[in-house]
Amino acid sequence: MRSLEIFGWGGFAVLLAGVAVVALLPPGSLAWFVAALVALLALGMGVAMQVLHRRFLTVEGQASEMRLRMALVMEAVPGGFALCDREERLSLVNSRFRDVFPNLALEGKLGELLPDLVATVEEGVDHQLADGRWYRITRHVLPQGGSTLVAIDVTPLKRREEELLAREARQRVVLEMAPVGIWELDAEGKTVFANPQTGLLLGGRVPGSLSEAGLYPVVAGRPTAEVLRQQPQQRGALEVECDPGGEGPPRRMLLASSVPLPAVPPALPGLPLSHTRILTLLDITERRVAQAEAERLAWQDPLTSLGNRALFQRMLEERLEVGGVTLLFIELGGLGRLNERYGHALGDALLIASAARLTQAVRADDAVFRLGGNKFAVLATGLETKAASWLAERLHQLLLDTFRHGGLEVGLSPAVGVARSPPVAADADALRRAAELARQRSAKEDRVILYEDALGDEAEHKHRIRDAVTRAIAAGEFRLDWQPQFDAGERRLVGAEALLRWHSAALGREVPPSELFPAAADVGLLEEIDLWVLEEALATKSRWAGRHDAPPVVAINVSAASLREPGFAEMVMEALGRHDVPPDELEIEIPEDVPARDLDALAQTLDALCSQGVRLSLDDFGGGASSMAHLVQLPVNRVKLDRSIVRGLPAGARESAVLRAVAAVARSLNIELLGEGVEKMEQIFALRGQGCTVVQGFLYGRPVPAEELVPPLANSDDRIIP
Ligand code: C2E
Ligand code: CA
Ligand code: CA
Numbered sequence: 001m002r003s004l005e006i007f008g009w010g011g012f013a014v015l016l017a018g019v020a021v022v023a024l025l026p027p028g029s030l031a032w033f034v035a036a037l038v039a040l041l042a043l044g045m046g047v048a049m050q051v052l053h054r055r056f057l058t059v060e061g062q063a064s065e066m067r068l069r070m071a072l073v074m075e076a077v078p079g080g081f082a083l084c085d086r087e088e089r090l091s092l093v094n095s096r097f098r099d100v101f102p103n104l105a106l107e108g109k110l111g112e113l114l115p116d117l118v119a120t121v122e123e124g125v126d127h128q129l130a131d132g133r134w135y136r137i138t139r140h141v142l143p144q145g146g147s148t149l150v151a152i153d154v155t156p157l158k159r160r161e162e163e164l165l166a167r168e169a170r171q172r173v174v175l176e177m178a179p180v181g182i183w184e185l186d187a188e189g190k191t192v193f194a195n196p197q198t199g200l201l202l203g204g205r206v207p208g209s210l211s212e213a214g215l216y217p218v219v220a221g222r223p224t225a226e227v228l229r230q231q232p233q234q235r236g237a238l239e240v241e242c243d244p245g246g247e248g249p250p251r252r253m254l255l256a257s258s259v260p261l262p263a264v265p266p267a268l269p270g271l272p273l274s275h276t277r278i279l280t281l282l283d284i285t286e287r288r289v290a291q292a293e294a295e296r297l298a299w300q301d302p303l304t305s306l307g308n309r310a311l312f313q314r315m316l317e318e319r320l321e322v323g324g325v326t327l328l329f330i331e332l333g334g335l336g337r338l339n340e341r342y343g344h345a346l347g348d349a350l351l352i353a354s355a356a357r358l359t360q361a362v363r364a365d366d367a368v369f370r371l372g373g374n375k376f377a378v379l380a381t382g383l384e385t386k387a388a389s390w391l392a393e394r395l396h397q398l399l400l401d402t403f404r405h406g407g408l409e410v411g412l413s414p415a416v417g418v419a420r421s422p423p424v425a426a427d428a429d430a431l432r433r434a435a436e437l438a439r440q441r442s443a444k445e446d447r448v449i450l451y452e453d454a455l456g457d458e459a460e461h462k463h464r465i466r467d468a469v470t471r472a473i474a475a476g477e478f479r480l481d482w483q484p485q486f487d488a489g490e491r492r493l494v495g496a497e498a499l500l501r502w503h504s505a506a507l508g509r510e511v512p513p514s515e516l517f518p519a520a521a522d523v524g525l526l527e528e529i530d531l532w533v534l535e536e537a538l539a540t541k542s543r544w545a546g547r548h549d550a551p552p553v554v555a556i557n558v559s560a561a562s563l564r565e566p567g568f569a570e571m572v573m574e575a576l577g578r579h580d581v582p583p584d585e586l587e588i589e590i591p592e593d594v595p596a597r598d599l600d601a602l603a604q605t606l607d608a609l610c611s612q613g614v615r616l617s618l619d620d621f622g623g624g625a626s627s628m629a630h631l632v633q634l635p636v637n638r639v640k641l642d643r644s645i646v647r648g649l650p651a652g653a654r655e656s657a658v659l660r661a662v663a664a665v666a667r668s669l670n671i672e673l674l675g676e677g678v679e680k681m682e683q684i685f686a687l688r689g690q691g692c693t694v695v696q697g698f699l700y701g702r703p704v705p706a707e708e709l710v711p712p713l714a715n716s717d718d719r720i721i722p
Pocket of ligand 3: 642
């Protein structure tokens with residue numbers, strides 16, 4: 001360009017020189033013509049050159065403007081940008097590109113400048129700067145040759161990627177370390193992913209699909225693994241058993257929980273969503289074993305390993321629902337005695353041996369239980385009367401056989417009671433009661449007892465009495481009969497004993513005290529009845545006040561249960577006051593069945609009554625339970641010699657001996673002796689002979705209603721005393 005300019009300006013100079021020569025030379029000369037021609041030529045050349053020069057100058061300006069614009073655009077690009085020419089030389093580079101490659105020198109060839117990048121840069125390569133920032137460099141080859149390099153800041157993307165990678169790594173560790181099998185399955189039940197624990201639980205390797213895993217539901221009737229597979233969208237948990245078989249791990253119990261995963265969008269549009277779900281497998285074998293063990297202990301008698309009472313109760317009810325149950329109640333009589341004599345080790349050994357004998361003798365379907373202590377039960381199904389008796393006899397015989405233990409030979413007295421349903425109602429309580437009744441009778445009679453209807457009636461009867469007695473007081477069904485007591489010598493009326501009489505409307509008959517009191521004891525009504533008797537007796541006594549033909553003292557019978565009541569003495573005193581009866585006109589008969597261990601407790605009550613002047617007598621002495629201790633320890637005024645002793649007098653040697661002994665003690669303690677149940681004259685003689693001063697019995701008078709003993713005033717004057 002420069003030469004064009006020089007040529008241009010040179011032309012003008014030649015033109016000026018030509019013009020000067022033309023002006024100086026004379027016109028028309030050859031030299032003038034030559035000079036004019038040269039000047040003209042110079043003018044043309046100068047003009048041409050200048051035109052050309054101007055032209056060149058415009059093109060060059062346009063090119064540099066383009067470059068400037070390019071540079072500006074490149075600066076505006078959000079990242080590094082470089083342009084390479086056909087020779088792979090960097091021709092244009094923006095400042096951010098220089099930031100990325102600060103040591104970059106232009107002019108060099110790309111391959112020399114960034115050798116590492118050129119090989120891979122077309123796919124894009126990530127490049128980290130000294131400050132930690134990341135740039136992704138991509139190269140694009142231009143169609144007309146040359147290429148561009150773009151460097152984009154991918155630091156946030158890189159961070160995110162790193163975070164994801166770290167998270168993934170952590171999750172992988174968790175999946176691998178988890179003691180739970182985590183198994184991802186597709187909609188067809190094929191394995192997508194499984195952690196190592198899944199393989200361990202399923203026999204050493206991860207099966208290709210759910211159906212290959214060999215999982216069986218534990219509880220039949222619940223959805224199977226197959227159902228789990230068919231319903232991938234359902235959440236659910238199922239206890240399954242895994243039995244890999246072969247050399248693999250033993251059978252395991254697994255808790256398989258299925259959770260659907262969010263559906264994954266398809267790789268290509270139009271394809272269905274892909275459903276997968278996670279099946280977690282938790283090994284619950286140990287838990288189940290422990291549970292089974294706890295259950296076993298809850299239902300088992302630890303000594304004999306037989307089922308315990310709770311299991312008996314459950315099975316009895318279960319079997320009754322099916323029907324046809326034979327129940328045997330067995331008690332090992334004599335075990336307590338052997339325990340005391342030889343120690344509990346022998347007792348335990350006998351219980352274990354008995355359990356073994358029973359278990360071996362029954363059929364596989366029958367069950368033997370230890371109900372506690374020396375009591376066992378056997379539950380058998382579907383036995384006819386004969387078969388049931390035969391079984392009971394056989395077990396009875398087995399338990400009668402001698403037991404050998406540590407050089408000892410001992411025998412037991414088993415009681416075996418049998419009841420069957422039907423005929424007994426299919427009710428656990430009823431059947432148990434029936435078998436228990438049979439067992440009790442077996443213990444008494446020393447033979448196997450098969451529950452019969454008679455026994456059933458007995459139970460039913462008791463039940464009805466209990467029911468009736470509960471309503472008797474309110475229904476006003478009780479009354480008192482009075483039996484007179486006489487001075488043994490002078491036949492003077494010295495007192496009368498109140499005896500309870502009950503006509504039950506519900507039972508439609510007179511119920512004797514021997515039935516009434518046990519039933520009242522069963523329903524806890526003894527105290528209430530005693531209270532009624534006290535009230536009624538005192539009311540009668542106060543009606544008799546001032547009557548010389550009336551008994552001066554009234555005696556009432558009181559049960560041991562009432563005497564044990566802490567407020568009993570106060571209650572008696574209060575009633576006496578209310579009826580205006582002096583305390584020494586009331587006698588309280590203390591029953592013979594007061595246990596010796598209760599004497600101390602009773603003594604307080606009795607002392608209180610005694611100190612107030614209430615008279616006390618010891619009933620039924622010599623008949624059974626009472627002992628001399630009662631006589632010595634209790635503050636009694638009178639002892640009543642039992643009917644059973646009087647009955648044997650005067651001939652009976654034992655009765656005479658008892659009479660003598662009791663009379664001697666009574667005398668020495670200054671206690672009055674009364675003979676009960678006197679029916680014959682000779683009994684009176686024998687009694688009188690030993691210092692007995694008061695008598696009571698049919699010979700003198702039967703128990704009669706109050707109006708009969710002390711008739712209303714109008715006709716009571718000429719009352720005859722036998
Ligand atoms: P207990 O206190 O020994 O009453 C005497 C029993 O002997 C009465 O029988 C009476 O009827 C009977 N007895 C009287 N003399 C003779 C006789 O010569 N020969 C014969 N064989 N028996 C005679 P009962 O009334 O059946 O009373 C039986 C038992 O019931 C009484 O024996 C007493 O323990 C109890 N009992 C009666 N009434 C009451 C009462 O009101 N309260 C309490 N807690 N128990 C009572
Ligand atoms: Ca009595
Ligand atoms: Ca008596």
